[in-house]
Amino acid sequence: MARQVTPGNGKNMADDQNLLEINHLKMYFPITQGLFGRVIGYTKAVDDVSFTIRAGETLGLVGESGCGKTTVGRCIVRGYQPTDGEMLFRKADGAVVDLSMLQGEELRPYRKEIRMIFQDPYSSLNPRMSVFENVSEALHVNKMGTRAEMEERVGYLLRRVGLRPEYMKRYPHAFSGGERQRVVVARAMVTNPCLIVADEAVSALDVSIRAQILNLMEELQADFNLTYLFISHDLSVIRHICDRVIVMYVGKVVEVAEGLDIYINPQHPYTEALMSAVPIFNPRQRDRDRRIHLEGEVADPSNPPSGCYFHPRCRYAEDRCEHETPPLRQIDAERGHYVACHFAEKLELRGAVIE
Amino acid sequence: MDAVAQQPELEPTWGAEADDDLKLEVATQWQLMWWKFRKHQLAMAGGAVVIFFYILALGAEFFAPKLFTWYDKNYVYAPPQQIHLIRDGQLAPFVYGYKFERDPKSYKKTWLVDEETIIPIGLFVSGEPYKILGLIETDIHLIGPLDQDDPFYLMGADKSGRDVFSRIIYSARISLSVGLVGVFISMMLGIVLGGLSGLLGGAVDNIIQRLIEIMMSIPMLPVWLAIAAVVPLDWSALDVYFIITILLALTTWTGLARVVRGKFLSLREDDFILAARLDGAPGMRLIFRHMLPSFYSHVIASLTLLLPGMILAETALSFLGVGLRPPVVSWGVMLQETQKVAVIAIYPWLLYPALAVIIVVLAFNFLGDGLRDAADPY
Missing domain, CATH: 1.10.3720.10 (MetI-like)
Known part of the structure; x- marks a missing residue:
């Protein structure tokens, strides 16, 4: 495929398979003080993050609370204006556009292409609008079709997510959490997007409902050729649904790996600690000493430690870690395994127990 | 809209039967508020x-027996009259008239009920003319004495003989x-x-x-x-x-x-x-x-x-x-x-x-x- 360049943007992507390429993304929130809002520092929620999302894949983004994974998601849907960096998006016609540069109305076409599924189905639906009004809002504001067409589209989507089309007249209070989340999925689907950012899409749901929603999302992915960025702190959910996993720690990417690699063969001490926390279903395989208890708190993104951000909590830390920030580098060319640790080759780290 | 075009018919795979009783599910916020408000009896009474x-305020001319500027200097500080409904075994509402005594020393006027004077009163009686909402001219008042010159002070009179009730x-x-x-x-x-x-x-x-x-x-x-x-x-x-x-x-x-x-x-x-x-x-x-x-x-x-x-x-x-x-x-x-x-x-x-x-x-x-x-x- 010949590369096309959007006038005025002039950006290219490294790989034709990439749908979205994030380069050196930074999102700093100013910390203000005093009567006149003097800026006294920045919370570096996302600090120089680069990764790619390939068309058709499900990319997992994991990390503890406060590591910046939600902020990355909100930058991509442009809920935030990133402080710096590029977000190259490949349009349906192959042209590449940098989403981080667009403002206001320029974003409108991309808001249809990149949609979001929210965590809490109770707060993400407007209780004062019916399901139809909630789902069709994007069609309405983008003037996509008449009322009858919108009703047809919403009815069709409700059926696709497993709800009766007649339900569109009801208000969100008439639904359970799982049903609401189906409505939220339908809302994300309403403009026929190519990329969906699912921010903790099943974390607020009952465990029994989770599998239903995950299966629904996989079904929709197959039928509509969707690409997911799946943000979660739940490693078992990520393992179930994701083709590739990115691990974040305090605003930085610490490890990227394909498929089960991250579980079997973690290369970063932080990933190792995360993996040791995955519950083991078989009691015979449980081992009391297996859990790695991280010392201390997650670093403060407004005042991160020197060198490697993880060094104060790392079991393997040496002097070098305190002074030198490890770059994210590829350690396994075949499997696309990237890690940001000075000693990735030397360390023998344990993975999670996969049954 | 091309998105609408590709739609295979699908059976709903999930969810309860759609029932006829959709009242609560499709209620707007105002309906829900009204239902909740209705249960608050004190508030309903307050609203009424x-x-x-x-x-009362809108139709003041109609509800009040007199105009607010009307006065009768003969009835300064006249006390409230009581309405009697039955006279001679028949429904014929009336009030008693006034008489007064003067204290020979202080010269103070003391109002008394004059049970001999009977002032018949009624609903929709004609009194002083006014315009309904400033438009239609009429002289009908909701309540008042049949003869508009008779005294009628339901809540007494003030220092100028004006009707407190009106x-x-x-x-x-x-x-x-x-x-x-x-x-x-x-x-x-x-x-x-x-x-x-x-x-x-x-x-x-x-x-x-x-x-x-x-x-x-x-x-x-x-x-x-x-x-x-x-x-x-x-x-x-x-x-x-x-x-x-x-x-x-x-x-x-x-x-x-x-x-x-x-x-x-x-x-x-x-x-x-x-x-x-x-x-x-x-x-x-x-x-x-x-x-x-x-x-x-x-x-x-x-x-x-x-x-x-x-x-x-x-x-x-x-x-x-x-x-x-x-x-x-x-x-x-x-x-x-x-x-x-x-x-x-x-x-x-x-x-x-x-x-x-x-x-x-x-x-x-x-x-x-x-x-x-x-x-x-x-």
Whole structure:
């Protein structure tokens, strides 16, 4: 495929398979003080993050609370204006556009292409609008079709997510959490997007409902050729649904790996600690000493430690870690395994127990 | 729209049978609020009383037996008459006439009931002419003596022989509308300034919030006294009424502005607002379609609770003589006559306007209470 360049943007992507390429993304929130809002520092929620999302894949983004994974998601849907960096998006016609540069109305076409599924189905639906009004809002504001067409589209989507089309007249209070989340999925689907950012899409749901929603999302992915960025702190959910996993720690990417690699063969001490926390279903395989208890708190993104951000909590830390920030580098060319640790080759780290 | 085109028919795979009883599921927020409000009996009663008083105020000429300017110097401080329904075994309502004695020493007039004079009264009697809502000329009054020259004082007479009952009804116009107009101005100020404060944030927010703090820290009574002192005497009653309304509004918008600001601040972070923003909804639509509906029920409830405060303030100001002045008639103006303890002791019926104030204020409070409980049905 010949590369096309959007006038005025002039950006290219490294790989034709990439749908979205994030380069050196930074999102700093100013910390203000005093009567006149003097800026006294920045919370570096996302600090120089680069990764790619390939068309058709499900990319997992994991990390503890406060590591910046939600902020990355909100930058991509442009809920935030990133402080710096590029977000190259490949349009349906192959042209590449940098989403981080667009403002206001320029974003409108991309808001249809990149949609979001929210965590809490109770707060993400407007209780004062019916399901139809909630789902069709994007069609309405983008003037996509008449009322009858919108009703047809919403009815069709409700059926696709497993709800009766007649339900569109009801208000969100008439639904359970799982049903609401189906409505939220339908809302994300309403403009026929190519990329969906699912921010903790099943974390607020009952465990029994989770599998239903995950299966629904996989079904929709197959039928509509969707690409997911799946943000979660739940490693078992990520393992179930994701083709590739990115691990974040305090605003930085610490490890990227394909498929089960991250579980079997973690290369970063932080990933190792995360993996040791995955519950083991078989009691015979449980081992009391297996859990790695991280010392201390997650670093403060407004005042991160020197060198490697993880060094104060790392079991393997040496002097070098305190002074030198490890770059994210590829350690396994075949499997696309990237890690940001000075000693990735030397360390023998344990993975999670996969049954 | 190409997206609609590709639609294979699918059977619903999940979810309960769609039932006929969809009432609750498809109820809008206003329906839910009404159902919740309906259960609050005190608030329903309060609402009925409030509506009753506003109807009285609107049709004051019809409901009042006399005009508020009407007087009869022969019946100064005449006490209230009692209505008797049955005469000679037949339904024929009447009141007894008055007679009086003079104390030979103090020369004081003492009113007595004259059981020999019978004044027949009735409904829809003709009396003094007036225009309904300023349009249709008529002389029908809801209640009154069949002969319009007979004395008829249901709540007694004041120092000029004016009918207290009629004047209370006319007063409702001013006393209840000062509140309404004041609340409207205060609502506009509160929503606009509070909205700006919450939506824009930063320096604007800072300035407005400090302004509110300054407004709240000014002791208003001395300010009112000062303003009453500088209002020129030749100003018409209407001008004074206007000034009083604005003054009341200026002191009450601050609380509402804070509520509105808080609501906008918390809504700004809500997921469903972000969702609407990501849908591409423009700013105005975000505010008016998505944010305002989430809290205008709260605004209505807090306004209902603001009204009695305004009514009380107007009454207090007029009572002190710094508010409205005769010939305008409001409950506060009427109560000016009761400033002397001696007057209250001898002519207690002059306190009837206070009873009207209490009933209306209580009714508003009950109504507001019920509205506040019903305001968030979710």
